[in-house]
Amino acid sequence: GQNIDQPTEMTATEGAIVQINCTYQTSGFNGLFWYQQHAGEAPTFLSYNVLDGLEEKGRFSSFLSRSKGYSYLLLKELQMKDSASYLCAVRDHLRGATNKLIFGTGTLLAVQP
Amino acid sequence: EPEVTQTPSHQVTQMGQEVILRCVPISNHLYFYWYRQILGQKVEFLVSFYNNEISEKSEIFDDQFSVERPDGSNFTLKIRSTKLEDSAMYFCASSEARGDSSPLHFGNGTRLTVT
Numbered sequence: 001g002q003n004i005d006q007p008t009e010m011t012a013t014e015g016a017i018v019q020i021n022c023t024y025q026t027s028g029f030n031g032l033f034w035y036q037q038h039a040g041e042a043p044t045f046l047s048y049n050v051l052d053g054l055e056e057k058g059r060f061s062s063f064l065s066r067s068k069g070y071s072y073l074l075l076k077e078l079q080m081k082d083s084a085s086y087l088c089a090v091r092d093h094l095r096g097a098t099n100k101l102i103f104g105t106g107t108l109l110a111v112q113p
Numbered sequence: 114e115p116e117v118t119q120t121p122s123h124q125v126t127q128m129g130q131e132v133i134l135r136c137v138p139i140s141n142h143l144y145f146y147w148y149r150q151i152l153g154q155k156v157e158f159l160v161s162f163y164n165n166e167i168s169e170k171s172e173i174f175d176d177q178f179s180v181e182r183p184d185g186s187n188f189t190l191k192i193r194s195t196k197l198e199d200s201a202m203y204f205c206a207s208s209e210a211r212g213d214s215s216p217l218h219f220g221n222g223t224r225l226t227v228t
Binding site for chain 2: 031033037040041042043044045048050087089099100101102103104105106
């Protein structure tokens with residue numbers, strides 16, 4: 001089966017650092033993606049990991065451990081505009097010839113002044 | 114930056130009516146998708162489309178749903194006889210290639226309300 005788990009909600013302070021965790025159990029694995037979604041808007045792509053380790057992209061970093069089925073998204077120097085849902089998604093390649101992503105339920109991050 | 118566009122942004126329909134949701138994927142993309150998100154829930158895969166045919170569909174995508182690429186630019190999702198539980202945000206997405214690192218690019222969605 002497919003299972004992707006994330007905390008439902010998190011709160012952090014402006015200027016601080018926050019880590020959003022994601023664990024997954026999927027029948028296949030061919031990459032893990034993080035998306036940001038503001039309320040009522042489309043998910044927008046943040047980062048991609050397929051090999052173990054850390055990928056850094058400005059204030060955002062994402063880490064993957066394939067053996068543990070674990071990833072995290074690290075947001076530094078938090079800004080109020082970072083208040084959004086953060087979606088962890090896995091590319092499952094075993095089923096068919098598609099690139100589809102399977103999404104977790106998302107973590108709603110509230111940044112407070 | 115090129116983007117996926119969807120119309121309409123909001124559609125209200127009565128139960129049992131047919132609706133067509135429209136999407137224009139990014140022009141050089143080859144893979145197209147429909148996802149839905151019921152309010153407060155996760156983004157769920159409906160169907161993927163490549164080379165003018167469905168490549169994969171989920172259990173949600175039953176006989177009431179169909180997709181079509183009627184010309185070189187549009188990609189549509191049709192729901193033949195809408196039910197109350199079809200009320201959701203429907204997102205169209207496209208990706209550039211089958212390469213594993215290709216992210217999906219999402220449109221802004223169509224909010225479907227079935228009354």
